[in-house]
Amino acid sequence: MSKILIQNGQIIDPANQLDCLGSVAVAEGKIIAVITAPADFTPDLVIDATGHVICPGFIDLSTRLREPGQSRKATFNSEINAAASAGITAMCLQPDTHPVIDNPAVVELIKGLGEQCAYENIYPIAALTYKLAGQELSAMLGLKQADCIAVSNANQPVQNLLVLRRAMEYAASHDLLLMFRPQDLSLSNQGCVHEGAISTRYGLPGIPEAAETIALAQCLELTELTGCRVHFSQLSGWRSIIKIQQAKKYGLKVSADVAMHQLHLTEDDIEPFNSAYHVIPPFRSQKDREALRDALSKGIIEAICSDHQPHDLDAKLGAFPETAPGISALETLLPLMLKLVNEGVCSLSQGIAALTQKPAAIIRQPKGSLSIGACADICVFDPTATWQVTAQNWRSQGKNTPYWGQTLTGKVAHTLQSGEIIFSTTHNIRANRRLLSRNLNHA
């Protein structure tokens, strides 16, 4: 393992309340010095970070790499490439793969896929119920022992509250975190956009906010009843924020995240019948977006996830309601965070914390900081570089983003994972030949 010195950058490490100019020294895969490198440090490689920000690698709380089972949409190879180029050094994988992550064998398969791509920090989320069917419990303990970091029923709500209660009790007995995306299926009623002026104008089936808040309220009651640790994922409505705030005031151990695109886009941004904007939960009103932004700045919502859902072209070709929901979102994560900073929603340090320190705390992993001795998962980015979202600059196999064709600001220059360069615009990558060839093709 090589010794790397990243120098002359603006170091931002919210976990250690650092925001200063300096260097980060890496050896044996660990961070050995921050701000000033030891006098006797003899790096094998020096990365000049002048004009760049040095921060912990990003941790994504909700990602889909589509393998196993849906490699026509994306593969570990394509998405890990995308993640590395986006400064993401850890990803929590949703269990709705084919087969579902409901037994340790699937976890082993997933770990193997990660190893083949020389990417560490793949954190599988176990299914809460067998086959995500919402009826029988998954083998949660076995899944935890196989290194799943949480349980979740992904996008398939557990409709029977008795099953949900028992699943939460069982998860609580093994101190497992439940990641819960609140959605009441009957109220969602096969909707595809926010219920409001836009759904009415275009005759598209709408999803009321209550579809989210009712499920959220039910789960909060069960949190109280069962003592389960719960993290609420991808919130979209302003009244959800009020409920989370109240629950926290009341002492419930809950946390929450929001998908990055929900902090930017609203129903008014939807180009008529453009399936790139088809996402669940749907883009809601201005009021909802402002409440989500406010909640982020006040820490009511701790973390931001990408909610990355790459799709093949066919999945998005059709009449809007029949297209698959979801956005390919790894590569827009950093630029959209910087956009929040530019628009005064949060400070750069807060924005970075929502992608590093906070998610690490939620999943209780010793990650997301530049602490001495910590694993050297580092992102070095240029906060002013612009790039256009085009096929040439895009690595994810899923091209389904509403930002296609747009020019964004903020570009990752180097990504280190456990002290190895897994992405660099200027240096060769040692970790893996496949990644190397891929990255050189893009350079």
Next chain:
Amino acid sequence: MTKNIQLNAEGKLKHFLTIDGLSRPLLTEILDTAESFAAMAGNQVKKVPLLRGKTIVNVFFENSTRTRTTFELAATRLSADVLNMNIATSSTSKGESLLDTIRNLEAMHVDMFVVRHSLSGAAHFMAQNTAPHISVINAGDGQHAHPTQAMLDMFTIRQHKPDLTDLRVAIIGDILHSRVARSQIFALTTLGVKEVRVIAPRTLLPAKVETLGVTVCHDLQAGLQDIDVIITLRLQKERMTSALLPSESEYYKCFGLTQAKLKLAKPDAIVMHPGPINRGVEIDSSVADGPQSVILQQVSNGIAVRMAVLSMAMQNSGEAR
């Protein structure tokens, strides 16, 4: 809408997908063109050679009688060749995608699609994914739009009440699920009527319906005051099974248009219905067949209005092959 995909570079109608976003002069042009075709209906020879050599395909993913036959008649009277495809019972049930259907029809060298589909946005999707010389006419997509129906309704209203800006129009019934109502609302507000009033129980009104520029009323008796034009909508049976309404009889009692209720509107009010009618549910037979009803004129006018739309779109489809 950043750019209206319905219009060509000169701002002329190329596709006809929705009334939303079209200008008053354009809607008036459609009505005026339709007028010239309507005058022909009494002629011995009803055909004109405007679309000779052109092929129009009626692509119906959903069943229809009135709309499809009047489109067919309109195309025939313009001397086009017409092909009817009922896909409701063919390829999509075999798993063929909308895009594949379009590609196959394109390969048959057609000039225009008239499309009906059960999903909102299907006609937009076809217009965006078809060869540039092909025009797409929306014959009803999901709950989104049914623009030719709305235009034939405007045509019928104009026949009876030439100054639309002086009118109060009531639309009664299932606005929520109605593509007809949406297109009517856009047409009426664009043409500058004094008021569009939607009358229905809350379960049959879409969220924030007032953002469409209408006033809302939940009581038929009160809602018919000062009304010049009454449009009743068809009530689908499945609205009862999906808990939107208690029963047909209760609906009839509250929102069914009877002779007695009709008297609450202006004495010269006209009664319209896009069909097919549920007699004794949304409208009483004596009203549907009564002197104020213009329901059958709507059907006749459908041919002239569709001739107007087909000929205008074909003219503006650009790149002739």
